[in-house]
Amino acid sequence: MPKRTIIPFGPQHPVLPEPIHLDLAVRDEKVVEVIPSLGFVHRGLELLVTRKDFMDMVLVAERICGICSFIHGLGYCQGVEEIMNLQVSPRAKYLRAFWAELSRVHSHILWLGLAADAFGFESLFMHSWKIREKILDIFEETTGGRVIFGVCKVGGLRKDIENDVLERIRKTMDEIEADYRTIAKVFKEDYSVKHRNCGVGVLTADEAYKLGAVGPTLRASGISQDMRKIGYGAYGDLNFEPVVEKDGDCYARTMVRVREVYQSFDLMRQCIDKMPEGPVDMKVTGFPKGEFFSRLEQPRGEVVYYIKGDGTKFIQRYRVRTPTFANVPPLVKMLGGCDLADVPVIVLTIDPCISCTER
Amino acid sequence: MPINPFVKMTATIIKSLFSPSACKMYPVEKPVFYANTRGHIAIQTDKCTLCTLCAKKCPTYAIMVDRNAKLWKIERTKCIMCLNCVYACPKKCLTNENQYSSPVTVKTQEVFNITPPAPAQVAEPCGQKETTT
Ligand code: SF4
Ligand code: SF4
Numbered sequence: 001m002p003k004r005t006i007i008p009f010g011p012q013h014p015v016l017p018e019p020i021h022l023d024l025a026v027r028d029e030k031v032v033e034v035i036p037s038l039g040f041v042h043r044g045l046e047l048l049v050t051r052k053d054f055m056d057m058v059l060v061a062e063r064i065c066g067i068c069s070f071i072h073g074l075g076y077c078q079g080v081e082e083i084m085n086l087q088v089s090p091r092a093k094y095l096r097a098f099w100a101e102l103s104r105v106h107s108h109i110l111w112l113g114l115a116a117d118a119f120g121f122e123s124l125f126m127h128s129w130k131i132r133e134k135i136l137d138i139f140e141e142t143t144g145g146r147v148i149f150g151v152c153k154v155g156g157l158r159k160d161i162e163n164d165v166l167e168r169i170r171k172t173m174d175e176i177e178a179d180y181r182t183i184a185k186v187f188k189e190d191y192s193v194k195h196r197n198c199g200v201g202v203l204t205a206d207e208a209y210k211l212g213a214v215g216p217t218l219r220a221s222g223i224s225q226d227m228r229k230i231g232y233g234a235y236g237d238l239n240f241e242p243v244v245e246k247d248g249d250c251y252a253r254t255m256v257r258v259r260e261v262y263q264s265f266d267l268m269r270q271c272i273d274k275m276p277e278g279p280v281d282m283k284v285t286g287f288p289k290g291e292f293f294s295r296l297e298q299p300r301g302e303v304v305y306y307i308k309g310d311g312t313k314f315i316q317r318y319r320v321r322t323p324t325f326a327n328v329p330p331l332v333k334m335l336g337g338c339d340l341a342d343v344p345v346i347v348l349t350i351d352p353c354i355s356c357t358e359r
Numbered sequence: 360m361p362i363n364p365f366v367k368m369t370a371t372i373i374k375s376l377f378s379p380s381a382c383k384m385y386p387v388e389k390p391v392f393y394a395n396t397r398g399h400i401a402i403q404t405d406k407c408t409l410c411t412l413c414a415k416k417c418p419t420y421a422i423m424v425d426r427n428a429k430l431w432k433i434e435r436t437k438c439i440m441c442l443n444c445v446y447a448c449p450k451k452c453l454t455n456e457n458q459y460s461s462p463v464t465v466k467t468q469e470v471f472n473i474t475p476p477a478p479a480q481v482a483e484p485c486g487q488k489e490t491t492t
Contacts, residue, residue, distance in 0.1 A: 052418070059418060059441050127371060130381045144395035144455070150441055158446070159395070182371050190367040 002027045007340065011040050015118045015344035018354035022347070026340055034335045036328055042358040049318035054080060054288055055154055057315065064320065065356040066147050067110065068298045070103045072320075073152040075296045078232060079307040080154045080315075083288040090234070090276040092156040097234040098271040099143070099151070101264040106135045107299035108257045108264075109180070111351050112187060115254060118348045119196040124186055131179050138169055156281040166272050177265050184258050197251035201334040201346035204248055213330040214323045215301020216256040217350050221248035227297035238270045253349040287311050298323055300351045322356040396457040397440040402431055406452035407473045413444035413453060423468070432468045435460045 005026050011019035019040035025033035048060050061076035062069045074096055081088060113128030136146045142161050143149035151159045161169075187193055203213065208221035218225055219242055226242035228235045243259045245252035288309030296303050301323030308317040327350040334346050375381075383390060392398065409429065414422040421437035422444060424430075445453045 056416070056418060056443060059443070121368075123368060123372060127375070133381075140396055141393040142395065144393070144397040144442075145440070148439075150397075158442075186367045186371070 004032065009343060009347075013344070015348060016352065016354075018352065020347070020352060020354050022335075022343075024335070024340065024343065029340050031335050031338050031340060031343065034332045036332060038328075038354065038358060040358070041355045043355075045359045046318050046320065049315045051314065053313050054309065054315050055284065057318070058153055059150060062148055062150065062152070064359050065322075065353055067107045067353065068103060068300065068303075068356065069148050070099050070152065071296060071298045071303070073149070074100060074233075075294055075303055075305045075320075076307070076318075077152050077154050078296070079292045079294040079305045080288050080309070082292045082294065083290045083307065083309055084154075084284070084286060086155055086282065086284065088156050089278050089280060089282065091160070091278045092280040093234040094271050094275050095157055095161060095280060096152065097238065098161075098268055099139075099149070100233075101267045101271070102135060102138060104264045104299045105176075105261050105268075106132055106139070107351075108261050109135070111257060111299075111348075112183070112254070115345070115348055116187075116193075118344050119193065121190075121192065124183065124193075127183050131176060131183065134172065134176050134179075138172060141165070142169075153281070155284040156279070158281070160280045163275070166275065170269065170272050173265060173268060177262070180261060184261070187254055187258050193254075194251060196345060197254060197349075198247075198249060200250045200342050201338055201349060202247070202249045203330055203334050207333055208248065208330055211329040211333055212326050213301075214326045215298070215351075216243075216253055216260065217301065217327050217330055219243060220245045220252035220256045222246045225302075227295050227302045230295065232294070232296060234271065234274075237274065238267055240267055250345055250349045257351075287313050288315065291317075300324060300353060300356075301326065320359060322353070322359070324350065324353045324357040327352070328357075392457040394457060397442065397455055398457045399435065399440070399455075399460040400433060400438060400444065401454050401456045402433075402471055403452040403454070404431070404471050404473050406450045407431060408450055409473055410449060412447050412449060416443045416447040418443060429473045431471045431473050433471075434466065434468050436463065436466045 007024045007026055009022040009024050010016065011021045021037045021040070023035040024031050045060055045064055049057050052060060058073050058076050062073040064072045109128050109132040113125045113132065116124035116128060139149060140146050142165070143151045143159060151157050203217070203221050205222040208218050209223055213221065222244060224242045224244045228240070229242065240263055243256050243263055245255050289311035291306070291308040294305045303323055304321040306317065306319040307315060310316045331347065331350050335343060338346060409424055409426045409431070411424040411426070414424045418441060419437045419439055421434045423432040425432070442455055445455055
């Protein structure tokens with residue numbers, strides 16, 4: 001039997017700018033065991049809640065992650081609003097859904113670029129990111145920021161989008177979608193993409209369910225679970241079906257994201273069509289007292305927020321379970337038995353966000 | 360299996376060969392900012408009453424208000440442009456400007472002299488009232 005060797009992967013690795021460390025036990029070229037270790041970028045953001053006014057804490061919540069920043073802020077706000085029994089205006093709900101979907105498009109296209117980079121398709125990477133740039137411009141125009149938006153607040157939004165701006169964004173979206181179609185076709189049909197992804201890192205539906213996979217990782221294994229379906233915010237009024245693929249390999253996970261981008265474009269159009277009139281903000285009085293568990297769908301999967309307030313201006317406990325954390329056990333399973341050369345691609349297909357995971 | 364493995368990408372590549380550069384030639388070409396772009400914080404020194412609310416609300420402690428010396432100071436490298444101070448200011452004298460502050464090699468504080476308008480204006484009508492009665 002070939003000798004067992006331990007090969008370290010990360011915390012600094014070219015494929016992933018974020019620090020995750022995996023000890024890969026290999027025999028020949030096959031990975032036989034994987035031991036993950038985390039904790040390189042822990043920043044203690046959850047504890048800050050005990051020192052920041054609950055209204056200002058949303059700015060910290062947004063900074064948990066640079067890509068799902070809007071949805072992190074949204075999760076915090078929705079939790080506090082539930083505790084305080086605040087009825088957010090319908091327009092604010094729709095705008096929140098609009099920005100959340102825009103974040104999803106931005107996150108998925110960013111990931112598609114990174115995935116192309118991981119399997120060595122540099123020009124595809126550049127074209128993906130070129131498209132993403134236009135989405136960042138929409139963010140900058142509407143919120144003022146490109147990465148951290150600071151528009152979501154407890155009780156509504158800090159900024160509104162004028163209806164004529166929304167119509168203009170719809171036209172820009174059509175252009176972006178046309179560009180995206182050409183890129184999506186490459187991911188779908190190109191020989192080298194398929195060669196690198198098909199049949200690699202297979203996770204069966206049963207394993208995915210048992211190991212608690214979330215988001216595109218779970219949906220790629222054939223399980224239709226999407227937290228937006230529970231109807232938080234404006235999602236209850238929007239029509240969509242979770243994107244599901246059957247095979248559970250890297251190609252299926254890529255395809256789920258490729259197709260989800262179209263779904264998000266569709267949801268944004270629905271938001272613009274149904275956008276109600278009215279204010280986007282409300283006056284918030286009093287302090288949160290009680291606890292709430294809020295579940296949302298981020299680009300990477302389900303995120304869980306636990307918020308507990310004790311009636312003072314500081315929240316007592318704030319806990320976030322991010323999707324990447326849930327996807328680490330399935331990742332370990334996927335890596336077992338794979339080729340050493342496929343490890344970077346498989347790691348990337350769960351769309352790992354380590355700074356999110358460690359907060 | 361297709362004969363040319365890159366065939367799916369060829370059309371996109373040829374198209375971009377004949378289209379202009381996607382990158383802006385910064386700094387030769389000036390960047391375009393939107394009205395909303397969070398660039399830097401500006402202060403209207405004649406409106407400020409040195410109430411210190413902005414300094415209290417700033418999450419990164421970038422603002423310092425010296426009431427005795429009548430100075431309002433901001434450390435630009437600390438500011439994360441969250442706009443908390445802009446929303447907190449009761450006199451609405453802080454604004455978001457859409458140009459980024461210029462790059463620096465040394466961290467410094469920008470200091471503004473504040474001339475609070477408050478007491479003089481109140482005293483005048485009172486004095487007039489006294490003389491007329
Ligand atoms: S924008 Fe935010 S970080 Fe900057 S000075 Fe104002 S409160 Fe402080
Ligand atoms: S800038 Fe506004 S908030 Fe800050 S000290 Fe002056 S008046 Fe008060």
